[in-house]
Amino acid sequence: MITYIARRLLLLVPVLLGVSVASFGLLQLVPGDPAIVLAGQEATEDVLAQIRHEYGLDQPRPIQFVIYLRNALRGDLGISIQSRQPVATLIAQRFPFTLRLAFLAILVSAALGVVAGVVAATHRNSVLDLAALLGSLVGISMPIFWLGLLAMLLFSVRLQWLPAGGSGTLAHLVLPAVVLGASSSAVIARMTRASMLEVLRQDYTRTARAKGVDERHVVYRHALKNAMIPILTVFGLEFGYNLGGAVLTETVFSLPGIGRLVVEGIFARDYPVVQGAMLVVATTFVLVNLLTDIAYAALDPRIRYD
Amino acid sequence: MPPSIPASATTDPARAGAVRAAGFWADTLRRVVRTRAAVVGALIVGAFVAVALVGPMLAPYDPLKGRLAERLQAPGAAHWLGTDELGRDILSRILYGARITIQIQVAAVTLALAIGTALGLAAGYGGRWADLVIMRFMDILMAFPGIFLALAIIAALGTGLVNVVMAAGIYLVPQFARVVRASVLTLKEMEFVQAARALGHGDVAIVLRYLLPNSLAPIIVQTSLRMATVLLTASGLSFLGLGVQPPAPEWGALLSNARSYMITAPHVATMPGLAIMLVVLGFNLLGDGLRDSLDPRLRQ
Numbered sequence A: 001m002i003t004y005i006a007r008r009l010l011l012l013v014p015v016l017l018g019v020s021v022a023s024f025g026l027l028q029l030v031p032g033d034p035a036i037v038l039a040g041q042e043a044t045e046d047v048l049a050q051i052r053h054e055y056g057l058d059q060p061r062p063i064q065f066v067i068y069l070r071n072a073l074r075g076d077l078g079i080s081i082q083s084r085q086p087v088a089t090l091i092a093q094r095f096p097f098t099l100r101l102a103f104l105a106i107l108v109s110a111a112l113g114v115v116a117g118v119v120a121a122t123h124r125n126s127v128l129d130l131a132a133l134l135g136s137l138v139g140i141s142m143p144i145f146w147l148g149l150l151a152m153l154l155f156s157v158r159l160q161w162l163p164a165g166g167s168g169t170l171a172h173l174v175l176p177a178v179v180l181g182a183s184s185s186a187v188i189a190r191m192t193r194a195s196m197l198e199v200l201r202q203d204y205t206r207t208a209r210a211k212g213v214d215e216r217h218v219v220y221r222h223a224l225k226n227a228m229i230p231i232l233t234v235f236g237l238e239f240g241y242n243l244g245g246a247v248l249t250e251t252v253f254s255l256p257g258i259g260r261l262v263v264e265g266i267f268a269r270d271y272p273v274v275q276g277a278m279l280v281v282a283t284t285f286v287l288v289n290l291l292t293d294i295a296y297a298a299l300d301p302r303i304r305y306d
Numbered sequence B: 001m002p003p004s005i006p007a008s009a010t011t012d013p014a015r016a017g018a019v020r021a022a023g024f025w026a027d028t029l030r031r032v033v034r035t036r037a038a039v040v041g042a043l044i045v046g047a048f049v050a051v052a053l054v055g056p057m058l059a060p061y062d063p064l065k066g067r068l069a070e071r072l073q074a075p076g077a078a079h080w081l082g083t084d085e086l087g088r089d090i091l092s093r094i095l096y097g098a099r100i101t102i103q104i105q106v107a108a109v110t111l112a113l114a115i116g117t118a119l120g121l122a123a124g125y126g127g128r129w130a131d132l133v134i135m136r137f138m139d140i141l142m143a144f145p146g147i148f149l150a151l152a153i154i155a156a157l158g159t160g161l162v163n164v165v166m167a168a169g170i171y172l173v174p175q176f177a178r179v180v181r182a183s184v185l186t187l188k189e190m191e192f193v194q195a196a197r198a199l200g201h202g203d204v205a206i207v208l209r210y211l212l213p214n215s216l217a218p219i220i221v222q223t224s225l226r227m228a229t230v231l232l233t234a235s236g237l238s239f240l241g242l243g244v245q246p247p248a249p250e251w252g253a254l255l256s257n258a259r260s261y262m263i264t265a266p267h268v269a270t271m272p273g274l275a276i277m278l279v280v281l282g283f284n285l286l287g288d289g290l291r292d293s294l295d296p297r298l299r300q
Helices: A002-029 A034-039 A045-054 A061-073 A089-124 A129-139 A144-160 A171-200 A203-210 A215-252 A258-267 A269-297 B005-010 B012-021 B024-058 B090-125 B128-142 B149-157 B159-189 B192-196 B203-212 B216-240 B267-294
Strands: none
Touching: A002 A034, A002 A269, A002 B024, A002 B128, A002 B149, A034 A045, A034 A269, A045 B267, A089 A129, A089 A171, A089 A215, A089 A258, A089 A269, A129 B203, A144 A171, A144 A215, A144 B216, A144 B267, A171 A215, A203 A215, A215 A258, A215 A269, A215 B149, A215 B216, A258 A269, A258 B090, A258 B149, A269 B149, B005 B203, B012 B149, B024 B090, B024 B267, B090 B159, B090 B203, B090 B216, B090 B267, B149 B159, B149 B216, B159 B203, B192 B203, B203 B216, B216 B267
């Protein structure tokens, strides 16, 4: 187990290095002089020279990258072109919101998905199973921004139950979290159904039934507990995809998350913001995946890694 | 790489086991439902391709020119699906948009298919180092969750049709690479490949004549499923205003202003989204159906 964790941590290094090369390279790919990109078209030659020095653009590229990496490790992600604030500060203001949204979405999708999956598995080939199958197909086929618009139309405009946008209270987060969690719940439902069916035909389930254990006890105590192990890993992956989906959800509901920050950054050509946000989001995703994999290995002693 | 649980556990072995355990009638019922689902998927995809081909001929109005006097009209006799904020006919815009959508899908999936398959073959057959380097590179691409990778590419390259294709295509390269690699890793240990090597076939011949043709089933399944993913990514980018630019009637772009007219003209928000969902659903159904019929490991 410790070897496994050590090996995974070691493999993390090239990936995180690659992620930082990618976010560093973003600016290099933009056509034109990076100094002009950073300072704006109207900048005078003095300002450009200062920018070049400040960002190390007068140095060779590899040195530039080392400077970028060193600053990033110190928590210095540069200065936003638009707001003149440190990028790290902007991200610290926006990212917790997105994390909270993605977390709520996972809670919603876990509840919905696991229930639907268990019902489908225990009522195989029934109308309920079919309904869960169709529901999950529609769920994964739904463009998240359209689902958001429809939910807003129904619950905010027609029924006026929930606010259509903005943030502040928990009520503001209900629609976004459900919308964001919808496709994850479809994935989790499918996964739960498959995993439950697999466990339900194991010998130990048959043994439990044979010794007269109550069926509900068999399903929830014996089967679901074991079926949950592979489902757990999906939570990690889906949490990451929710970070991505949050870009669209935040736009639909005008929420102050990191997704909006990136989109606004791209529109304003505020490259330090885009670079910084990409770096932080990708690092988070990689770490979440690592934690899920370790949890998986720890929970299921049958899994062997070499 | 993590022990790749999702791909295997979400679908194949569990479902295969489930079918084996099922009774004859239950099995038949499920099979009929699945086949019918695949047929429905194929019909939706077929209808979509037809609309993309002849849609512009069917469109009652010019998709780009609107009459401001007729702006935001609810669906009715003159405009079946109503008009948008510039008085353009929404039905005509959806019909024209199908062509843009299918162009993006085909181009992006072809790009991902070509690069991903090549990388997957190289990683699976090229030995330990090739595998390590290629798959680490794929890990880096996959470290950007969901639409973030596409956004990063758009940030660097700019908006527009071609860059959307690049963004949506590169985003899918790892998916194809992983599937092909997994297939090659299994195949290359099989006897017929060993035999081919014993008979003196070179690496290129083995890859092209034995490994690639035998990996076609998962590649075809991925192609159908990824047509769905590309549509979601591309329309998402356009919805954000970072994809295909107005006034082009790309389906996601049709929704990007809908929020402003939510109260006065809710129809602007409904129809284009329905088009996206139907086509995505069609490709998903088709892909699932193809997986069941093409993958010999699932056939009982």
